[in-house]
Amino acid sequence: xxxxxVQIFIPLIAALIILASGKxxxxxxxxxxxxxxxxxxxxxxxNFTPDATTQFLVDLAWIPQxxxxxxxxxxxxxxxxxxxxNLLIPIIVLSSFKQDVKDQQAFYALIFFMQSGLLIVFTALxxxxxxxxxxVALIPVYFICALxxxxxxxxxxxxxxxxxxxxxxxxxxxxxxxxxxxxxxxYDISEFYKLELDSVTQGWIFWAFFLAFAIxxxxxxxxxxxxxxxxxxxxxxxxxxxxxxxxxxxYGVIRWLIPIAPLGFQAWGETxxxxxxxxxxxxxxxxxxxxxxxxxxxxxxxxHVGLISAGIFAWNVQGLQGAMIxxxxxxxxxxxxxFIADIIIRRMNTRDxxxxxxxxxxxxxxxxxxxxxLLGTVALPLTNGFVGEFLLLMGIYNYNIWFAAxxxxxxxxxxxxxxxxxxxxxxxxxxxxxxVFTDLDGTEKSVLLIISVLIIFIGVYPQPILNISEAAxxxxxxxxxxxxxxx
Amino acid sequence: MNALITxxxxxxxxxxxxxxxxxxxxxxxxxxxxxxxxxxxxxEWNSGxxxxxxxxxxxxxxxxxxxxxxxxxxxxILLISKDYFEHxxxxxAEYYTIILFALIGILIMVSFHNLSMLxxxxxxxxxxxxxxxxxxxxxxxxxxxxxxxxxxxxxSTGFLxxxxxxxxxxxxxxxxxxxxxxxxxxxxxxxxxxxxxVTLMIxxxxxxxxxxxxxxxxxDVYEGSPTLITAFMSTVVKTASFAAFLRLFMVCxxxxxxxWMPSLLVISVLTLFIGNVTALYQxxxxxxxxxxxxxxxxxxxxxxxxxxxxxxxxxxxxxxxxxxxxxxxxxxxxxxxxxxxxxxxxxFNGLARKNPFIAFTLTVTMLSLAGIPLTAGFIGKxxxxxxxxxxYHIIMVILAxxxxxxxxxxxxxxxxxxxFKSAERNExxxxxxxxxxxxxxxxxxxxxxxxxGFISNFF
Numbered sequence: 034x035x036x037x038x039v040q041i042f043i044p045l046i047a048a049l050i051i052l053a054s055g056k057x058x059x060x061x062x063x064x065x066x067x068x069x070x071x072x073x074x075x076x077x078x079x080n081f082t083p084d085a086t087t088q089f090l091v092d093l094a095w096i097p098q099x100x101x102x103x104x105x106x107x108x109x110x111x112x113x114x115x116x117x118x119n120l121l122i123p124i125i126v127l128s129s130f131k132q133d134v135k136d137q138q139a140f141y142a143l144i145f146f147m148q149s150g151l152l153i154v155f156t157a158l159x160x161x162x163x164x165x166x167x168x169v170a171l172i173p174v175y176f177i178c179a180l181x182x183x184x185x186x187x188x189x190x191x192x193x194x195x196x197x198x199x200x201x202x203x204x205x206x207x208x209x210x211x212x213x214x215x216x217x218x219x220y221d222i223s224e225f226y227k228l229e230l231d232s233v234t235q236g237w238i239f240w241a242f243f244l245a246f247a248i249x250x251x252x253x254x255x256x257x258x259x260x261x262x263x264x265x266x267x268x269x270x271x272x273x274x275x276x277x278x279x280x281x282x283x284y285g286v287i288r289w290l291i292p293i294a295p296l297g298f299q300a301w302g303e304t305x306x307x308x309x310x311x312x313x314x315x316x317x318x319x320x321x322x323x324x325x326x327x328x329x330x331x332x333x334x335x336x337h338v339g340l341i342s343a344g345i346f347a348w349n350v351q352g353l354q355g356a357m358i359x360x361x362x363x364x365x366x367x368x369x370x371x372f373i374a375d376i377i378i379r380r381m382n383t384r385d386x387x388x389x390x391x392x393x394x395x396x397x398x399x400x401x402x403x404x405x406x407l408l409g410t411v412a413l414p415l416t417n418g419f420v421g422e423f424l425l426l427m428g429i430y431n432y433n434i435w436f437a438a439x440x441x442x443x444x445x446x447x448x449x450x451x452x453x454x455x456x457x458x459x460x461x462x463x464x465x466x467x468x469v470f471t472d473l474d475g476t477e478k479s480v481l482l483i484i485s486v487l488i489i490f491i492g493v494y495p496q497p498i499l500n501i502s503e504a505a506x507x508x509x510x511x512x513x514x515x516x517x518x519x520x
Numbered sequence: 521m522n523a524l525i526t527x528x529x530x531x532x533x534x535x536x537x538x539x540x541x542x543x544x545x546x547x548x549x550x551x552x553x554x555x556x557x558x559x560x561x562x563x564e565w566n567s568g569x570x571x572x573x574x575x576x577x578x579x580x581x582x583x584x585x586x587x588x589x590x591x592x593x594x595x596x597i598l599l600i601s602k603d604y605f606e607h608x609x610x611x612x613a614e615y616y617t618i619i620l621f622a623l624i625g626i627l628i629m630v631s632f633h634n635l636s637m638l639x640x641x642x643x644x645x646x647x648x649x650x651x652x653x654x655x656x657x658x659x660x661x662x663x664x665x666x667x668x669x670x671x672x673x674x675x676s677t678g679f680l681x682x683x684x685x686x687x688x689x690x691x692x693x694x695x696x697x698x699x700x701x702x703x704x705x706x707x708x709x710x711x712x713x714x715x716x717x718v719t720l721m722i723x724x725x726x727x728x729x730x731x732x733x734x735x736x737x738x739x740d741v742y743e744g745s746p747t748l749i750t751a752f753m754s755t756v757v758k759t760a761s762f763a764a765f766l767r768l769f770m771v772c773x774x775x776x777x778x779x780w781m782p783s784l785l786v787i788s789v790l791t792l793f794i795g796n797v798t799a800l801y802q803x804x805x806x807x808x809x810x811x812x813x814x815x816x817x818x819x820x821x822x823x824x825x826x827x828x829x830x831x832x833x834x835x836x837x838x839x840x841x842x843x844x845x846x847x848x849x850x851x852x853x854x855x856x857x858x859x860x861x862x863x864x865x866x867x868f869n870g871l872a873r874k875n876p877f878i879a880f881t882l883t884v885t886m887l888s889l890a891g892i893p894l895t896a897g898f899i900g901k902x903x904x905x906x907x908x909x910x911x912y913h914i915i916m917v918i919l920a921x922x923x924x925x926x927x928x929x930x931x932x933x934x935x936x937x938x939x940f941k942s943a944e945r946n947e948x949x950x951x952x953x954x955x956x957x958x959x960x961x962x963x964x965x966x967x968x969x970x971x972x973g974f975i976s977n978f979f
Contacts, residue, residue, distance in 0.1 A: 095971075095973070096971075096972055096973045097973065098973070099906070164893065165893040165894065168892055168893040168894075168898075169893060169894060172887070172892060176939070179936070179939070179940050180939060180940065186940070187936055187940050191929075191932060191936075194928065194932065195925060195928060195929065198924075198925055198928055199921075199925045202921040202924055202925065203918070203921060205902070205905065205921075206905060206909070206914075206917050206918060206921060209902075209905055209906050209909050210909055210914070212906075213906075213909055213910055
């Protein structure tokens with residue numbers, strides 16, 4: 034049996050079963066299925082040989098007359114993202130257990146529906162399939178955010194939806210264009226890799242893909258939808274968006290954008306790198322001025338993603354490997370920090386930092402967990418964030434020392450705004466609101482425990498993750514560099 | 521061609537049923553007859569068609585495919601007409617008959633092989649539609665719609681006739697193959713008369729499909745006509761008009777592509793923008809559908825602008841996706857309007873809570889019309905974009921993408937109203953017929969979206 038097909042479609046089946054099931058068992062079924070996905074990923078991981086080949090290949094004719102195949106496979110780069118997705122979904126599902134969600138069936142069904150889309154994106158080797166997954170992941174998260182979100186959710190989500198669709202339509206045009214250029218009119222990614230288009234065309238292709246990915250990540254100046262959407266979305270929605278969905282954009286750059294348009298990358302890569310670095314600084318500064326806890330985290334996420342994107346556009350082993358591991362780290366950390374923010378917001382009924390303070394006293398366990406996640410986010414050594422950001426900065430340094438110097442500010446700035454937040458929330462005067470703050474309950478403890486363990490484990494021993502992607506990354510680098518050097 | 525005869529007999533039979541007051545038999549008999557016609561036309565698939573009736577008609581695969589989709593759409597529309605016509609007037613049999621007569625015209629339009637048959641087909645269809653548009657004779661808006669439609673229709677028929685005459689003047693024939701011969705054998709010496717003829721045909725047919733700048737009649741006619749008739753006009757009639765348009769250009773004018781392509785390109789881009797931007801400002805769901813149908817005509821014109829081997833298939837898939845989606849949209853509109861008495865977006869508020877099934881089908885429809893993957897609408901758009909890009913109309917496709925984004929604004933409005941806005945409302949009363957049509961159409965939309973292989977490789 035094609036294990037990858039099972040991996041991709043289990044969530045979809047889960048979604049259907051949940052829709053058909055009664056209210057009482059929804060949480061149990063959702064939890065069970067999210068674990069099944071995780072177990073399959075563990076199985077894939079154990080059977081995965083960390084070399085540059087694509088494994089668990091599935092290739093079925095889908096719409097043969099257009100040359101469209103359901104072709105998916107896992108290489109080192111995809112493997113990391115599979116781990117990310119299937120690790121975070123159970124955490125997200127678990128974290129939502131305590132929350133009072135209306136229409137639970139629809140809620141969990143949409144999460145699983147989205148999971149299928151995400152898995153398609155991360156494994157697709159056919160451009161059409163990739164595009165379908167890309168859009169299929171969008172619809173459920175739109176509904177999650179708009180159905181269970183905050184007051185301004187409709188407006189914020191419309192902006193989000195329109196932005197992403199606009200970007201992806203350009204990508205669709207580029208995909209069809211490339212398809213028509215391939216000799217056998219195929220959508221196969223390896224055929225796309227083989228194309229030798231002139232540099233002007235590749236420049237256009239580069240921008241068409243880059244816009245789609247840059248909006249998703251988001252890279253400055255395409256980020257304006259992000260803070261509003263993150264703020265208005267329900268916590269599960271924010272976790273899905275920030276934890277997993279934005280990695281679609283990063284993954285897209287590595288898998289599709291640069292290898293398909295290497296000459297376009299050669300011409301415009303530096304521009305993209307500069308935009309990413311600007312985004313790092315810009316978002317950090319704005320994050321510092323925020324008084325809304327969710328907005329602050331949203332901007333910090335832009336800064337961190339900016340660094341990842343800069344590392345990729347530096348295009349060397351360190352930068353790419355850093356991006357790979359940092360994708361996983363960022364996913365874990367951002368889910369953790371949004372989870373903590375949600376705990377605080379629900380108990381305080383406000384997102385305003387100035388109304389908080391002194392929570393550490395009534396809730397010491399929360400304080401410890403928060404600190405740990407925070408340290409991971411600001412990249413303290415021995416936490417997961419350090420490994421990733423160190424590699425990323427090294428990659429950028431190898432490209433250009435000045436960019437590295439500027440991007441390196443993120444570590445300082447990140448520490449500044451994060452610690453400011455921590456200080457405002459946790460220390461200071463206990464006020465009437467915060468004195469009755471209750472500490473973590475069972476579910477919350479278990480979620481944060483998992484996240485904390487992951488943060489420390491990857492921080493101390495990142496090798497298992499780095500090993501998975503190394504061969505694939507080096508292989509990809511060589512492929513692209515050959516094309517750039519030949520010209 | 522047995523389908524044509526079956527339909528003609530059926531129309532007269534239904535008239536007699538009306539005469540003998542057999543009201544309950546009307547719908548079953550009509551549906552049975554349509555089903556028979558559908559089977560008969562499908563039987564002619566791949567039968568190696570040659571022109572029949574002295575070269576007047578050609579029932580090839582192209583004709584079979586479009587005939588079938590038109591008959592199926594009509595059946596779906598008639599299924600939701602249960603109890604609908606009875607509310608409007610006493611003379612129910614006439615509705616069925618006139619719709620059937622329109623369908624006969626449509627059959628001729630999609631299978632013509634002679635310009636005179638094109639004209640006759642269009643006229644049979646149009647005259648029936650003038651009557652249908654004005655069938656609520658005491659209603660001012662319905663009268664306005666009929667009059668506007670008639671005047672504009674007559675006007676466009678004038679263009680069409682003059683165009684046909686010019687083509688005849690140049691090539692000395694009405695027959696499509698002879699005209700084709702003429703075009704191919706005189707690459708240098710095509711008379712200016714012929715070019716004028718082509719231009720006039722473009723104008724006349726653009727009127728019929730409601731393409732800008734010849735679209736002014738559409739919103740008013742669509743709004744004024746009874747909703748079911750609007751559904752019929754914007755699905756079956758539009759599909760047939762496109763089929764006729766495409767057939768004429770594919771067979772006869774393909775070698776003159778460089779001559780007519782620029783003007784059609786302008787028409788199609790104009791149609792897209794005017795339809796979409798105006799739809800954005802509508803408060804009425806029905807008017808929004810009318811304008812969005814204009815913009816969909818713009819997308820479908822792509823296939824003709826970028827005429828090639830893919831064109832027939834693209835139009836077929838697009839028209840199918842669009843027709844089925846529109847039928848759902850109009851069916852839900854009828855239900856909602858029956859309950860709230862209004863066709864504004866507000867009347868959809870909170871529908872998802874009370875009628876999750878209806879809301880779900882309408883969501884699928886809106887996503888399909890907006891062109892989101894895993895729905896038929898996406899496959900349609902995808903094929904259109906592929907067709908246009910294969911002829912390197914890159915700018916046009918980018919403009920189309922801009923329009924697709926605009927489209928999402930107003931299609932989402934409905935979804936937002938249904939799911940995210942709450943309102944005090946009762947459950948909308950539906951009937952098994954409606955539920956069947958909604959479920960069936962939504963299913964087809966998703967099936968085509970997920971596995972388009974079986975429909976997208978016809979000719």
